[in-house]
Structures are given as structure tokens and as C-alpha cells.
Amino acid sequence: MKKFRWEVLYCIIAIILTCLVVTSGDCFSKKIKIEVGQIAQQTIEAPFQVENELATERKRILAENTTPDVYKMDDKVLQKGIANIELLFNYVEALKTSGIPEEFGTSPVQILQSKSPIPLYEDEYKNLLGTSLNELDSLEQICINLLTNIMDAGVKENENKSLDIRTKLERTDLSTLQQKIAYEIIYTQIKANFVIDKEATALAKEEARNHVEPIYILQGERVLEQGTRVTEEAYAILNTIGYLSTDDSQNYSQFIGLFVLIFLILLFLYRTIRIDKSIMALTRGQASLIFILYVISLGLIRVMITGDYIYIPLAVAPLLISILISKDIAIVMHLILLVVAGVSHKADLVFMIYHLLSGLLSISIITSMQERKQTMRNALFIGGIQAALFVSLNLLVGMNISSKLLFKGAEAFLVGLIIVILVVGSLPLWEAAFGFITPIQLLELTNPDQPVLKRLLIEATGTYYHSLLVANLAETAADEIGANALMARVGGYYHDIGKLTCSNYFKENQVLDNPHDYLDPKSSADIILSHVTSGLELAEAYKLPKCVKDMIVEHHGTSMAGYFYVKAKNIEGDEVDPMDYSYKGPKPQSREAALIMLADVVEATVRSMQNKIGKELSVEDIVRKMVRQKFDEGQLDECPLYISDLEKIIESFTRMLKGMYHERIEYPDRKVK
Structure with a gap:
């Protein structure tokens, strides 16, 4: 219930602050009541x-109006004109070659006027009837050829071809009178044959509209x-852009939208927590750090409300969380901050894509960083990613490459560089304030050049190699059960550093006599038990992190130095106090400390009994027995290990120890001549 209370308190405060940031942002602020024609009271x-949109529409209308009409040729107009000319001359030839009975009382000119498809003056009909057949044929052909020549070039509506006809007739051998008749014949038959194709014209105008680039x-x-x-x-x-307040009910609708948004964010968090067990297992310190970073990020989002989006250090909190707690939690934090920032700034697609991709890529890069000396390389890499994202997204929305665009890209690069340096540089502050241990710090502790490890190699060589084996066993088992493998490895390296104070009193470091042969059991037990308290003192002196100190004092729990206890009972009887021969504890509180305890006892036991390993006694038998013994003693009662984890640990230890202490064939002696 106590844990529930502070978690709910954090959640309530975070919701209130989120609402304040969003409602004071661009979505809720700068709403004005104004009409067209009024004088603006602010910029x-x-x-x-x-x-x-209006400027874009004007540009599209201009493009549509300036697009020329599309025409198509109507061949039937020319064919009809040629047919009319041929019919006229056929009537003329027929009247010339065949007589008209006088009883009809009609002259040839009157008949021609009534039958001719081409209207001419009476004198022109008379001239045609008075022209010889050869000249009629020549005149007919000239009329047809000139009409065809003019019509093939295309005649548009209301286009006057009078001058063109006269010019072409003057180049012929016709007399002036014949030219006049030919002009009238051709002029009457020239009709518009180059007409507008309505469908093609409409398509061309639509295409011209679509090719107009929007004005932004x-x-x-x-x-x-x-x-x-x-x-x-x-x-x-x-x-x-949503700055007009045309209706008083609009504010209420915005608050409804904000309420739904907060609800969906909480639903997303709830579903994520249900799926991801690492979030459920957060300690109070971790939850406090997440809360503090979220509040700081909200402050930065609000302060930068009027600034350019590339300056918003949205990735600072997710990067710190990815290093100090978990990559998955960092991604969740980044997505939530991105939504809040997007709503507060009323962001466009470029804003959202820029921060989404740059944040996710930055988290991926920082999480894989193993040493602090890689900081500058990663900072340059992340800065380059942000610059490339900024330039590419602006090119995508239609901006041209310019010095201004490249300069802003350089600014995005510097922002990414500063963010990484700020995050990595502030790690010691967060580590000290909340007692966190980062993967970077753990990896640095695995360096053999660490002073205490160098001392262990020189002054207690046997303990050093025993520690390496314990570290390997614990790390492999941690991978199997989902514990922190790197922390388990570091714990294995440092769990026995207390033996430096009296290294020759431990079996793995003894070369000649055993000093315990000359001591009473109580004194020997005190020396053996003291390596835990001595280890803690050395850890303090070498400024080792808290998790390593915890594994040093917990790796024996409250178990007993059984050898000296039995020896004391054989000498003093049942009056021996078991507490004098037991470690002070506490019992392992973490899975990693429990793995160090099990790996320590299993490795020491298998090493001491390796000569007895065979068909009757296997490595697995020893491992299973020692793990069962620690379980029965209650040494694992206070750590979050499951029964199913113990079986995985046994299998992992057995596999590793078989490789370390495998059977070797006995080579026969070689006879030398």
C-alpha cells in the first residue's frame, strides 16, 4: 500500500503538469476573435x-487559364466543301452539254441558281456557263486544290482566310474574272475544321492545376x-493553424480532446506495464528518477514553445533512462514525451518524424555504448543523424537546398552533440543521487587493470583465478534466467577481494604449509569469516559501487564455516556456539548476489572433489547437491529467484563445469632407449 501511494502520487502530479503544459501551449493559446477587414491587435x-490554400488556388486558376485549348481536325468539313464544288461544276457541264427544252420556259442560269450548292451572283453563273469545258475542268481543280491546301492547315472559328485565298489565286494562271469566281467559290466553302477538343482541353487544364506546387x-x-x-x-x-476562436464551445471541445488524449496515454502505459515485467519491478529510486526526468522534460517543452523544434532536447530523458534503467522504458518515455510535445507545439509531420527517428536511433546507439571514451564518437554519430534527418525532411516537403537549410542542419548537428555530452557527463550526478550503477561503469570494473584486481592477481593468485571462474559461472547462469549478466560478472570478480588481507590462510593460495594447522578452530574461523568485512572495507577504499559491496557481504549469507565448526565440536563438545562460526549476512537480496553465492560454493566444491568425479559421482550430482543445500538452509529466501530458475542455474553450472573439469585420458609412460 505504501508503494502504491507514492506511485499514484507521481502519476497524479505528472498528469496535472502534462495538462498545464498542453493547455498553455499553442493548441490552447493564441485563440483570437477577429473578422476579415478588422485591424489586427497583435502579430x-x-x-x-x-x-x-487561397494563394495556391489563385496560382492554380492562373495555370488553368493560361493553358491553351486543345484542338482537333474535322475532316468532314473539307470533304463536304469538295463535294459542293464538284456538284457545282457538274451542273454547269450538264447544262452546257445538254439542251433545255424551250417549253420549260426556264433559262440555264435560273436552273443553275436553283440547283447550285454554292451561292454565286447571276453574272458569275453566266460566266461559268460561258466558259469552255477545258477551262471549267482547270478552274474546278484549282478550287479543290486551294480549298484542300487551306483547310489542311486548319481553320479555327471566326478565322478570316480571305487574304490567303487571294494570295494563292494570284499565283495561278486564271484570268481576273476567273479568279473572282474561284474566290467566291472557295470563300463560301471555307468553314472552321480546327475545333476545340473539350475533353482533351479539360484534361490539359486539370493537369496544369495538378502540377502547381503548393504555396507554404x-x-x-x-x-x-x-x-x-x-x-x-x-x-x-x-x-x-487553429488560432481563430469562432465559437465559445470550441474551448470545451479542446478540453474533451485533452482528456481523451491523457486517457489513451494512461491506457498505453497500463498495457505496457502489464506486458513488460521490468517496468513492474521498478524500485522507488528508479520510479523517482523517471518522474523527475519527466517533469524536467515537461519544463523544457514549455520553455521552448516559441523556439525552433530542433532545439528541443526531447531525447535527454530517454537517453538517461536507457543507460540507468532500461532501453524499453526509455522508448516508452520517448513516445509519451513526443506526443505531449507534438500537441503542445501543435507540431506538423516534420516535427514528429524528426524527433521520433532521432530519439529512437539515439537510444539504440547510447544503449550499446560500453565505455565512456566512446562518448565523442557516439555524439558525432547522433549529431550527424539529426543533421541528415533535418535536411532530408525539409527537402521532402519541398524546400530547395540552400545555405540557410545547411546552416540549420549544422545547428541540428550541434544540438545532438551537446545532448549526448550532457547525458554522459551528468551520469555521475544521477549515479550518486540515486545509487544507480550503469553498464558503462560495470564494464569499466571488468578491466583487468583495475587496481584491486591487479593486487588480487599478484597477492592472491589462486583467489584471482577462482574469482574468474565464479564470474563466468554467474554470468552464464544470469543469461539463462534473465538477470543482469554484467553485474553478475562484476560481482564474481570482486566477491573475494577481502582475502587480500590474509591470502595465505585460504586453500587456493597456499603453496607450502597450511597455517590453520597451528591455530585453534575459533581463530581459524575468525580469519575465514573476516574476509567479508575486509572485502567491504577494501570496496569502500577503492570506491566500488553499492551493488558490488552488497554482493561482497551477501555472497555467503548467514551460512556456516562448517569445517572449523565440526573441528571445534570434536574438541570442545556441544558447548560450541554455531553463531561464532557463521557469517553475519545478510542473505542475498538480489538474483545476482544469489548467483555469486551458488557459483562460489559450487566451483569450490567441484574443484576440491575433481579427483572423485567419475561414473559414481558426476559434476551434476555435486552441483545439484550444493544448490539444494543452500536452498534448504534458507539462504535463497530473500532474493527474487523462482524454483524454475534453480533448475536453469543447475543446468548452466553443470554445462560450464564439465568443460572446466572434464575427464582427461591417462597418457602411458614413454620408454626412452
């Missing part, structure tokens, strides 16, 4: 890139200037 800049108002560009009249264009842009 408003675009919080993000937005399309100027860039982030930070002024939409409305104080003291100027509000135009329809400015009004439309203000409406698009």
Missing part, C-alpha cells in the same frame, strides 16, 4: 509549416502583422 507567426507559410513566418487589416488569405491561414 502572429506560423507555429509550423502550413499551406496558404514556413514556420516562424508572419501571418498577421499588428496594425494591418485582416485579409481573407490571412483569415484562412489563421483558421488552418
Whole structure:
């Protein structure tokens, strides 16, 4: 219940602060009531890139109006004209070659006027009837050829071809009178044969509209200037970016939207916690760190509300969490902060994609960092990623490559560089404040050049190699059960550093006599038991982290130095106090400390009994017996190990120890001549 209370308190405070940041951001602020034609009382800049729809539409209409019509040729117009000319001359030839009975009382000119498809003057009909057949044929052919020549070039509606006809007739051998008749014949038959193709024209105009690039108002560009009249264009842009307050009910709808958003974020957190057990196992210190970093991030989001999005250090909190706690929790934190920042800044797609990808890539890179000396390399890498993202996203939305764009890309690079340096540089502060141990710090402790490890190698060589074996056993088993393998390895390296104070009193370091042969059991037990307290003193002196100190004092728990206890009972009887021969504890509190305890006792026992290993006694038998013994003694009661974990540990230890202490064939003696 106590844990539940502070978790709920953190959650309530975080929700309240989130609401304050969002409601004071661009989504809720800068709402104005104004109409077209009124004078602006303040200057408003675009919080993000937005399309100027009216300007874009004007540009599209201009492109549509300037697109020429598409024409198509109508061949039937020419064919009809040629047919009319041929019919006229056929009537003329027929009247010339065949007589007309006088009883009809009609002259040839009157008949020609009534039958001719081409209207001419009476004198022109008379001239045609008075022309010889050869000249008629020549005149007919000239009329057809000139009509075809003019019509093939295309005649548009209301296009006057009079001059063209006269010019072409003057180049012929026709007389002036014949040219006049030919002009009238051709002129009457020239009709518009180059007509507008409505479907093709509409398609061309639509294509011209679609090729018009949208006109954008860039982030930070002024939409409305104080003291100027509000135009329809400015009004439309203000409406698009959500700065117009046209209805009092709009504020209520925004609060409803914020409530739904907070609910969905909490639902996302709940589902993530249910799935990810590492989040459920957070300590109070870890939860406090997450809460503090979230509050700091909210403050940065609010302070940077008027600044460019590339300056918002949104990845600082996720990067710290990925190093100090967990990569998965860092990703969850980053997604939540991205949503809050996006809503507060009323962000566009470029903002969201930029911070989403740069944050996720940064978390991935920082999580794999193993040494602090890699900080600058990773900082340059992350800065390069942010610069490339910024430039590519702006090119994607239509910006051209310019010195201004490249300069902003360089600024994004510097921001990424500073973020990584800030995160890694502040790690000692967070480690000291919350007692965290980072993978970077653990990896540095595995370096054989660490002073205490060098001392162990020189002054207690047997203990050093025993520690290496324990570290290997514990690390492999930690991988099997999902514990912190790196922490287990470090614990294995340092768990017996207390033996440095009296290394020759421990069997693995003895070369000649055993000093315990000359001591009473109580004194020997005191020396053996003291290596835990001595180890803690050395850990303090060498400034080892708390988790290592804990494994030093917990790796024997409250177990007994059985050899000297039995020896004392044989000498003094049942009056011997078992507490005098027992470690002070505490029992292992973490899985890693429990693994060090089990690996320590198993390795020592198998090493001492390796000559007895065979068909009747296997490595697995010894491992299973020692693990069972520690379990029965209650040494594992206070650590979060499951029964199923013990079986995995036994299998892992057995596999490793078989490789270390495998049977060797006995080589026969070689006879020398």
C-alpha cells in the first residue's frame, strides 16, 4: 500500500503538469476573435509549416487559364466543301452539254441558281456557263486544290482566310474574272475544321492545376502583422493553424480532446506495464528518477514553445533512462514525451518524424555504448543523424537546398552533440543521487587493470583465478534466467577481494604449509569469516559501487564455516556456539548476489572433489547437491529467484563445469632407449 501511494502520487502530479503544459501551449493559446477587414491587435507567426490554400488556388486558376485549348481536325468539313464544288461544276457541264427544252420556259442560269450548292451572283453563273469545258475542268481543280491546301492547315472559328485565298489565286494562271469566281467559290466553302477538343482541353487544364506546387507559410513566418487589416488569405491561414476562436464551445471541445488524449496515454502505459515485467519491478529510486526526468522534460517543452523544434532536447530523458534503467522504458518515455510535445507545439509531420527517428536511433546507439571514451564518437554519430534527418525532411516537403537549410542542419548537428555530452557527463550526478550503477561503469570494473584486481592477481593468485571462474559461472547462469549478466560478472570478480588481507590462510593460495594447522578452530574461523568485512572495507577504499559491496557481504549469507565448526565440536563438545562460526549476512537480496553465492560454493566444491568425479559421482550430482543445500538452509529466501530458475542455474553450472573439469585420458609412460 505504501508503494502504491507514492506511485499514484507521481502519476497524479505528472498528469496535472502534462495538462498545464498542453493547455498553455499553442493548441490552447493564441485563440483570437477577429473578422476579415478588422485591424489586427497583435502579430502572429506560423507555429509550423502550413499551406496558404487561397494563394495556391489563385496560382492554380492562373495555370488553368493560361493553358491553351486543345484542338482537333474535322475532316468532314473539307470533304463536304469538295463535294459542293464538284456538284457545282457538274451542273454547269450538264447544262452546257445538254439542251433545255424551250417549253420549260426556264433559262440555264435560273436552273443553275436553283440547283447550285454554292451561292454565286447571276453574272458569275453566266460566266461559268460561258466558259469552255477545258477551262471549267482547270478552274474546278484549282478550287479543290486551294480549298484542300487551306483547310489542311486548319481553320479555327471566326478565322478570316480571305487574304490567303487571294494570295494563292494570284499565283495561278486564271484570268481576273476567273479568279473572282474561284474566290467566291472557295470563300463560301471555307468553314472552321480546327475545333476545340473539350475533353482533351479539360484534361490539359486539370493537369496544369495538378502540377502547381503548393504555396507554404514556413514556420516562424508572419501571418498577421499588428496594425494591418485582416485579409481573407490571412483569415484562412489563421483558421488552418487553429488560432481563430469562432465559437465559445470550441474551448470545451479542446478540453474533451485533452482528456481523451491523457486517457489513451494512461491506457498505453497500463498495457505496457502489464506486458513488460521490468517496468513492474521498478524500485522507488528508479520510479523517482523517471518522474523527475519527466517533469524536467515537461519544463523544457514549455520553455521552448516559441523556439525552433530542433532545439528541443526531447531525447535527454530517454537517453538517461536507457543507460540507468532500461532501453524499453526509455522508448516508452520517448513516445509519451513526443506526443505531449507534438500537441503542445501543435507540431506538423516534420516535427514528429524528426524527433521520433532521432530519439529512437539515439537510444539504440547510447544503449550499446560500453565505455565512456566512446562518448565523442557516439555524439558525432547522433549529431550527424539529426543533421541528415533535418535536411532530408525539409527537402521532402519541398524546400530547395540552400545555405540557410545547411546552416540549420549544422545547428541540428550541434544540438545532438551537446545532448549526448550532457547525458554522459551528468551520469555521475544521477549515479550518486540515486545509487544507480550503469553498464558503462560495470564494464569499466571488468578491466583487468583495475587496481584491486591487479593486487588480487599478484597477492592472491589462486583467489584471482577462482574469482574468474565464479564470474563466468554467474554470468552464464544470469543469461539463462534473465538477470543482469554484467553485474553478475562484476560481482564474481570482486566477491573475494577481502582475502587480500590474509591470502595465505585460504586453500587456493597456499603453496607450502597450511597455517590453520597451528591455530585453534575459533581463530581459524575468525580469519575465514573476516574476509567479508575486509572485502567491504577494501570496496569502500577503492570506491566500488553499492551493488558490488552488497554482493561482497551477501555472497555467503548467514551460512556456516562448517569445517572449523565440526573441528571445534570434536574438541570442545556441544558447548560450541554455531553463531561464532557463521557469517553475519545478510542473505542475498538480489538474483545476482544469489548467483555469486551458488557459483562460489559450487566451483569450490567441484574443484576440491575433481579427483572423485567419475561414473559414481558426476559434476551434476555435486552441483545439484550444493544448490539444494543452500536452498534448504534458507539462504535463497530473500532474493527474487523462482524454483524454475534453480533448475536453469543447475543446468548452466553443470554445462560450464564439465568443460572446466572434464575427464582427461591417462597418457602411458614413454620408454626412452
